[in-house]
Amino acid sequence: MKKTVIAIVGPTAVGKTKLSIEIAKRFNGEVISGDSMQVYRGLDIGTAKITEDEMEGIPHYMIDIKDPDEDFSAADFQYYVQTYIDEISSRNKVPVIAGGSGLYIQAALYNYNFSKQKRNDAVTERLEKELENDGVLPLYNRLKETDPEQAAKIHPNNHRRVIRALEIYEITGLTKTEYQQEQELESPYNLIIIGVEMDRANLYDRINRRIDTMVKNGLVAEVSRLYDQGFENCPSMKAIGYKECIPYIKEEQSFETSIELLKRNSRRYAKRQYTWFKNKMDIMWYRITPETMDERYQMILDDLAGILKNR
The missing domain is CATH 3.40.50.300 (P-loop containing nucleotide triphosphate hydrolases)
Structure with missing residues (x-):
C-alpha cells in the first residue's frame, strides 16, 4: 500500500x-x-x-x-x-x-x-576548467541565454548548480527546465495536498x-x-x-x-x-x-x- x-x-x-x-x-x-x-x-x-x-x-x-x-x-x-x-x-x-x-x-x-541523466566527466572537467580560468560570470551568462528560467533560480555564486544546469543542456540538448517538465507527475504516495490562500x-x-x-x-x-x-x-x-x-x-x-x-x-x-x-x-x-x-x-x-x- x-x-x-x-x-x-x-x-x-x-x-x-x-x-x-x-x-x-x-x-x-x-x-x-x-x-x-x-x-x-x-x-x-x-x-x-x-x-x-x-x-x-x-x-x-x-x-x-x-x-x-x-x-x-x-x-x-x-x-x-x-x-x-x-x-x-x-x-x-x-x-x-x-x-x-x-x-x-x-x-x-x-x-x-x-539521477536519470548520468554525468559526463569530460563535459564536467571542461566547464570546471572554464570556471577556474574565466570565473563564473561567462558560464552564468551562457545559462541565462540557454535557460533563463533556471538561471533566475540559481545564484551565480552557486557554481555547482550553474555547471550542472549547463551539463544537462550540453549532454541532452534539453534545458534543465525542459528536463524537469518531462518528469512524470505521478506520486508514489497516497497524497493529499491542502492549499491555504x-x-x-x-x-x-x-x-x-x-x-x-x-x-x-x-x-x-x-x-x-x-x-x-x-x-x-x-x-x-x-x-x-x-x-x-x-x-x-x-x-x-x-x-x-x-x-x-x-x-x-x-x-x-x-x-x-x-x-x-x-x-x-x-x-x-x-x-x-x-x-x-x-x-x-x-x-x-x-x-x-x-x-x-x-x-
Whole structure:
C-alpha cells in the first residue's frame, strides 16, 4: 500500500505552520518542514523557523540539518524528505509536510528522477576548467541565454548548480527546465495536498506585520552575526530576509530602505508561490481570513477525516 502523506502548501505568512500542528495532533502525525531555507542552522528569525513552544510537542524534521555554507539542492531535499516519510510511516504515524518551496516539494512528492541523466566527466572537467580560468560570470551568462528560467533560480555564486544546469543542456540538448517538465507527475504516495490562500490585502498585511515582528525579535542582529562569521556570499544568505539586510550592515543602505525592500520582496515571493502552486499540482484550496482562520481549520480537519476514512 502507498504511504499516506498530507502536504500543506500556500504563500508565506498564510498560516501553514499552525495548520500543520493541528493536523498532526488530530491524525497522529509528525511534521516535515517544506521550507528549503529552514534546513540551515542559524537562519532562524528570517526564515520564520518554528519555535519549541509552537511545536506543541509534535516532532519536526528538516530543520537545522545544514550549516549556512553548505549547498542544498532540490535533489538533496527530495532525499531527506523521502527518508523522513519512510521513517515516520514505519512508526504508524502520518507525515505532514508544511512549506512553501514549490519545486522542492513537488520534486519530493512526485519522485522526480534527478539521477536519470548520468554525468559526463569530460563535459564536467571542461566547464570546471572554464570556471577556474574565466570565473563564473561567462558560464552564468551562457545559462541565462540557454535557460533563463533556471538561471533566475540559481545564484551565480552557486557554481555547482550553474555547471550542472549547463551539463544537462550540453549532454541532452534539453534545458534543465525542459528536463524537469518531462518528469512524470505521478506520486508514489497516497497524497493529499491542502492549499491555504487569503485575499491579497489581508495576506500582504500579515506579511508586513510578520516582518515588523522579525525585526523586533532581532533579525538584523541575526544577519549581522552570520555576516561576521563569513557567510555573506553563501547561497543560504541570498534568501529573502538576509540579502536585504546585508547592505544595511555594510552601511551601504539605510535601515528603512532595507526593511521596505524586505517587505516588498516578501510580498512578491508570496505572489510567485501562489501562482506556482496554482499551476503545478492537484491541490484542495481553502480561502481563509484572519477572522475565520479557526473555523476554516476545523473545516479542513473534518474534510481530511472524511478523505482518510475513504482511502
